[in-house]
Amino acid sequence: xxxxxxxxxxxxxxxxxxxxxxxxxxxxxxxxxxxxxxxxxxxxxxxxxxxxxxxxxxxxxxxxxxxxxxxxxxxxxxxxxxxxxxxxxxxxxxxxxxxxxxxxxxxxxxxx
Amino acid sequence: xxxxxxxxxxxxxxxxxxxxxxxxxxxxxxxxxxxxxxxxxxxxxxxxxxxxxxxxxxxxxxxxxxxxxxxxxxxxxxxxxxxxxxxxxxxxxxxxxxxxxxxxxxxxxxxx
Numbered sequence: 001x002x003x004x005x006x007x008x009x010x011x012x013x014x015x016x017x018x019x020x021x022x023x024x025x026x027x028x029x030x031x032x033x034x035x036x037x038x039x040x041x042x043x044x045x046x047x048x049x050x051x052x053x054x055x056x057x058x059x060x061x062x063x064x065x066x067x068x069x070x071x072x073x074x075x076x077x078x079x080x081x082x083x084x085x086x087x088x089x090x091x092x093x094x095x096x097x098x099x100x101x102x103x104x105x106x107x108x109x110x111x112x
Numbered sequence: 113x114x115x116x117x118x119x120x121x122x123x124x125x126x127x128x129x130x131x132x133x134x135x136x137x138x139x140x141x142x143x144x145x146x147x148x149x150x151x152x153x154x155x156x157x158x159x160x161x162x163x164x165x166x167x168x169x170x171x172x173x174x175x176x177x178x179x180x181x182x183x184x185x186x187x188x189x190x191x192x193x194x195x196x197x198x199x200x201x202x203x204x205x206x207x208x209x210x211x212x213x214x215x216x217x218x219x220x221x222x223x224x
Contacts, residue, residue: 033211042200042214043155058211090154092211100145101212103155 003027006091006104013111019078021107023091025071031094032074033101034058034066036087043090049074081111114139114203118215126223128190133218135184135201144177144184145212147200155200158186191222 004025013019023032031050035043045058047066055066063085065077078085091104115138125131135144143162147155159168161177161184168175172195174187184201198219202212 035211040216042216043202043212045205045211045213048211056210058205059213100157100160102157103147105154 004091004093004102004104006089006107008107009105010108011110013081013109015082015111016080019081019109021076021089021091021109023074023076023093023104025074025093027093027095027102028071029093029095030071032068033092033094034064034074034076035090035092036060036085037090037106038087046076046089078109081109083111085109086111114141114205114213116201116203116213116215118199118201118218120218121216122219124221124223125188125191127192130190131188133186133188133199133201133220135186135215137182137184137201137203137213140179140182141203142179143204144175145202146175146184146186147202149198149200149217151198158199188220193222193224196220196222 007022033048034046037043044060046060046064047058049055049068052068067075089107092101094101117136119134145160146158148158149155159175164179166177172189177184198217200214200217202214205211205213
Protein backbone atom coordinates (compact mmCIF):
# COMPACT_ATOMS: atom_id res chain seq x y z
CA UNK A 1 0.00 0.00 0.00
CA UNK A 2 1.22 3.41 -0.89
CA UNK A 3 3.11 5.09 1.93
CA UNK A 4 2.99 2.24 4.42
CA UNK A 5 4.95 -0.98 4.46
CA UNK A 6 5.08 -3.85 6.89
CA UNK A 7 7.88 -6.31 7.40
CA UNK A 8 8.20 -9.19 7.35
CA UNK A 9 5.21 -10.28 5.28
CA UNK A 10 5.32 -13.81 6.65
CA UNK A 11 7.02 -15.28 9.68
CA UNK A 12 7.05 -18.61 11.43
CA UNK A 13 8.50 -18.64 14.90
CA UNK A 14 8.70 -20.96 17.87
CA UNK A 15 6.80 -20.61 21.09
CA UNK A 16 8.70 -18.59 23.65
CA UNK A 17 10.84 -16.62 21.21
CA UNK A 18 10.66 -12.84 20.88
CA UNK A 19 9.35 -11.43 17.63
CA UNK A 20 9.35 -7.87 16.30
CA UNK A 21 7.17 -6.64 13.48
CA UNK A 22 7.89 -3.38 11.76
CA UNK A 23 5.59 -0.78 10.28
CA UNK A 24 7.16 1.98 8.20
CA UNK A 25 5.35 4.99 6.75
CA UNK A 26 6.43 7.74 4.40
CA UNK A 27 3.33 9.92 4.90
CA UNK A 28 4.55 11.72 8.01
CA UNK A 29 1.27 10.83 9.72
CA UNK A 30 0.98 11.38 13.43
CA UNK A 31 -1.15 8.37 14.31
CA UNK A 32 -0.12 4.73 13.92
CA UNK A 33 -1.91 1.56 14.98
CA UNK A 34 -1.39 -2.16 15.28
CA UNK A 35 -4.31 -4.54 14.80
CA UNK A 36 -4.63 -8.27 14.71
CA UNK A 37 -7.15 -10.11 12.56
CA UNK A 38 -8.53 -13.48 13.49
CA UNK A 39 -11.41 -15.45 11.97
CA UNK A 40 -14.69 -14.55 13.63
CA UNK A 41 -13.25 -11.50 15.41
CA UNK A 42 -12.74 -8.90 12.75
CA UNK A 43 -9.84 -6.61 13.55
CA UNK A 44 -8.89 -5.80 17.13
CA UNK A 45 -6.66 -2.98 18.25
CA UNK A 46 -3.45 -3.99 20.03
CA UNK A 47 -1.62 -0.69 20.58
CA UNK A 48 -1.56 2.72 19.04
CA UNK A 49 0.69 5.76 18.90
CA UNK A 50 -0.20 9.43 18.72
CA UNK A 51 3.35 10.71 18.33
CA UNK A 52 6.99 9.86 18.84
CA UNK A 53 7.34 7.99 22.13
CA UNK A 54 3.61 8.42 22.79
CA UNK A 55 1.82 5.11 22.82
CA UNK A 56 -1.16 3.53 24.51
CA UNK A 57 -2.85 0.17 24.89
CA UNK A 58 -5.73 -1.09 22.85
CA UNK A 59 -8.28 -3.81 23.39
CA UNK A 60 -5.91 -6.82 23.23
CA UNK A 61 -2.54 -5.51 24.42
CA UNK A 62 -1.52 -8.34 26.78
CA UNK A 63 1.68 -10.00 25.59
CA UNK A 64 2.59 -7.16 23.25
CA UNK A 65 4.71 -4.06 23.52
CA UNK A 66 5.37 -1.26 21.07
CA UNK A 67 7.88 1.45 20.43
CA UNK A 68 7.98 4.54 18.29
CA UNK A 69 11.33 6.27 18.32
CA UNK A 70 10.70 8.20 15.10
CA UNK A 71 7.64 9.31 13.21
CA UNK A 72 7.99 6.83 10.40
CA UNK A 73 8.47 3.60 12.36
CA UNK A 74 6.17 1.77 14.74
CA UNK A 75 7.42 -1.54 16.09
CA UNK A 76 5.32 -4.31 17.61
CA UNK A 77 7.11 -6.81 19.83
CA UNK A 78 5.88 -10.10 21.12
CA UNK A 79 8.10 -10.61 24.13
CA UNK A 80 7.58 -14.37 24.26
CA UNK A 81 5.42 -15.64 21.43
CA UNK A 82 2.55 -18.02 22.16
CA UNK A 83 0.36 -20.04 19.82
CA UNK A 84 -2.57 -17.74 20.62
CA UNK A 85 -0.64 -14.95 18.92
CA UNK A 86 -0.78 -16.72 15.59
CA UNK A 87 -2.63 -14.17 13.53
CA UNK A 88 -2.48 -11.65 10.74
CA UNK A 89 -1.16 -8.32 11.97
CA UNK A 90 -2.05 -5.07 10.27
CA UNK A 91 -0.54 -1.68 10.77
CA UNK A 92 -2.58 1.43 10.02
CA UNK A 93 -1.80 5.12 9.78
CA UNK A 94 -3.89 8.24 9.98
CA UNK A 95 -3.10 11.90 9.53
CA UNK A 96 -6.57 12.91 10.55
CA UNK A 97 -9.47 10.71 11.53
CA UNK A 98 -11.63 12.79 9.21
CA UNK A 99 -9.83 11.21 6.32
CA UNK A 100 -9.81 7.67 7.52
CA UNK A 101 -7.10 5.17 8.06
CA UNK A 102 -4.74 3.48 5.60
CA UNK A 103 -3.75 -0.10 6.24
CA UNK A 104 -0.55 -1.91 5.43
CA UNK A 105 -0.41 -5.22 3.59
CA UNK A 106 -0.24 -7.25 6.77
CA UNK A 107 2.13 -9.73 8.39
CA UNK A 108 1.08 -13.33 8.71
CA UNK A 109 2.63 -14.69 11.88
CA UNK A 110 2.56 -18.35 12.81
CA UNK A 111 3.76 -19.47 16.24
CA UNK A 112 4.53 -23.18 16.41
CA UNK B 113 -16.59 1.26 24.86
CA UNK B 114 -17.97 1.08 21.37
CA UNK B 115 -19.46 -2.16 20.13
CA UNK B 116 -20.14 -2.67 16.44
CA UNK B 117 -22.51 -5.28 15.07
CA UNK B 118 -22.82 -6.13 11.42
CA UNK B 119 -25.44 -8.23 9.79
CA UNK B 120 -25.59 -10.41 8.00
CA UNK B 121 -22.17 -11.98 8.58
CA UNK B 122 -22.50 -14.07 5.48
CA UNK B 123 -24.40 -13.27 2.31
CA UNK B 124 -24.66 -15.14 -0.94
CA UNK B 125 -26.51 -13.38 -3.70
CA UNK B 126 -26.94 -13.44 -7.42
CA UNK B 127 -25.62 -10.95 -9.88
CA UNK B 128 -28.05 -8.19 -10.69
CA UNK B 129 -29.75 -8.21 -7.30
CA UNK B 130 -29.79 -5.48 -4.67
CA UNK B 131 -28.95 -5.93 -1.05
CA UNK B 132 -28.09 -4.02 2.12
CA UNK B 133 -25.55 -4.68 4.84
CA UNK B 134 -26.38 -3.20 8.22
CA UNK B 135 -24.01 -1.85 10.83
CA UNK B 136 -25.31 -1.02 14.30
CA UNK B 137 -23.12 0.56 16.92
CA UNK B 138 -23.58 0.97 20.63
CA UNK B 139 -22.57 4.50 21.59
CA UNK B 140 -22.92 7.91 20.07
CA UNK B 141 -20.55 8.43 17.20
CA UNK B 142 -20.48 11.06 14.50
CA UNK B 143 -18.37 9.06 12.09
CA UNK B 144 -18.37 5.64 10.56
CA UNK B 145 -16.01 3.89 8.17
CA UNK B 146 -16.51 1.15 5.61
CA UNK B 147 -13.73 -1.09 4.33
CA UNK B 148 -13.43 -3.85 1.80
CA UNK B 149 -11.07 -6.80 2.13
CA UNK B 150 -10.30 -9.37 -0.55
CA UNK B 151 -8.97 -12.78 0.55
CA UNK B 152 -5.38 -12.55 1.72
CA UNK B 153 -5.27 -8.81 1.12
CA UNK B 154 -5.26 -5.63 3.12
CA UNK B 155 -8.23 -3.42 3.92
CA UNK B 156 -9.27 -0.89 1.33
CA UNK B 157 -11.11 2.21 2.47
CA UNK B 158 -14.51 2.56 0.80
CA UNK B 159 -16.31 5.33 2.64
CA UNK B 160 -15.75 7.76 5.48
CA UNK B 161 -19.07 9.06 6.82
CA UNK B 162 -18.62 12.11 8.99
CA UNK B 163 -22.03 13.37 9.97
CA UNK B 164 -25.62 12.42 10.54
CA UNK B 165 -27.41 11.92 7.28
CA UNK B 166 -24.18 11.51 5.31
CA UNK B 167 -24.61 9.54 2.11
CA UNK B 168 -21.79 8.56 -0.19
CA UNK B 169 -21.82 6.58 -3.40
CA UNK B 170 -19.14 4.92 -5.44
CA UNK B 171 -20.26 2.86 -8.39
CA UNK B 172 -22.71 0.22 -7.23
CA UNK B 173 -22.07 0.87 -3.54
CA UNK B 174 -23.82 3.47 -1.44
CA UNK B 175 -23.28 4.08 2.26
CA UNK B 176 -25.32 6.11 4.69
CA UNK B 177 -25.15 7.11 8.33
CA UNK B 178 -27.94 7.74 10.81
CA UNK B 179 -26.30 8.78 14.06
CA UNK B 180 -29.58 9.01 15.95
CA UNK B 181 -30.43 5.41 15.16
CA UNK B 182 -26.75 4.44 15.52
CA UNK B 183 -27.00 2.73 12.17
CA UNK B 184 -25.04 2.73 8.96
CA UNK B 185 -25.96 0.85 5.83
CA UNK B 186 -24.02 -0.28 2.80
CA UNK B 187 -26.31 -0.80 -0.14
CA UNK B 188 -25.31 -2.80 -3.18
CA UNK B 189 -27.13 -2.11 -6.40
CA UNK B 190 -27.23 -4.61 -9.28
CA UNK B 191 -24.44 -6.69 -7.80
CA UNK B 192 -21.61 -7.97 -9.96
CA UNK B 193 -19.14 -10.76 -9.23
CA UNK B 194 -16.26 -8.31 -8.68
CA UNK B 195 -17.96 -7.04 -5.55
CA UNK B 196 -17.43 -10.38 -3.84
CA UNK B 197 -15.33 -9.60 -0.75
CA UNK B 198 -15.59 -9.12 3.00
CA UNK B 199 -16.96 -5.76 4.07
CA UNK B 200 -16.23 -4.21 7.43
CA UNK B 201 -17.74 -1.26 9.19
CA UNK B 202 -15.86 0.48 11.98
CA UNK B 203 -16.35 3.35 14.37
CA UNK B 204 -14.05 5.40 16.60
CA UNK B 205 -13.17 3.41 19.71
CA UNK B 206 -13.34 6.36 22.03
CA UNK B 207 -12.65 9.41 20.02
CA UNK B 208 -9.38 11.11 19.29
CA UNK B 209 -6.40 8.97 18.40
CA UNK B 210 -7.46 5.68 19.85
CA UNK B 211 -8.29 3.88 16.67
CA UNK B 212 -11.28 2.01 15.37
CA UNK B 213 -13.56 -0.72 16.63
CA UNK B 214 -14.53 -3.07 13.84
CA UNK B 215 -17.53 -5.20 13.20
CA UNK B 216 -16.87 -8.86 12.47
CA UNK B 217 -17.32 -8.33 8.75
CA UNK B 218 -19.83 -9.44 6.14
CA UNK B 219 -18.54 -12.11 3.80
CA UNK B 220 -20.28 -11.41 0.51
CA UNK B 221 -20.37 -13.89 -2.36
CA UNK B 222 -21.96 -12.83 -5.61
CA UNK B 223 -22.74 -15.66 -7.96
CA UNK B 224 -23.31 -15.39 -11.69
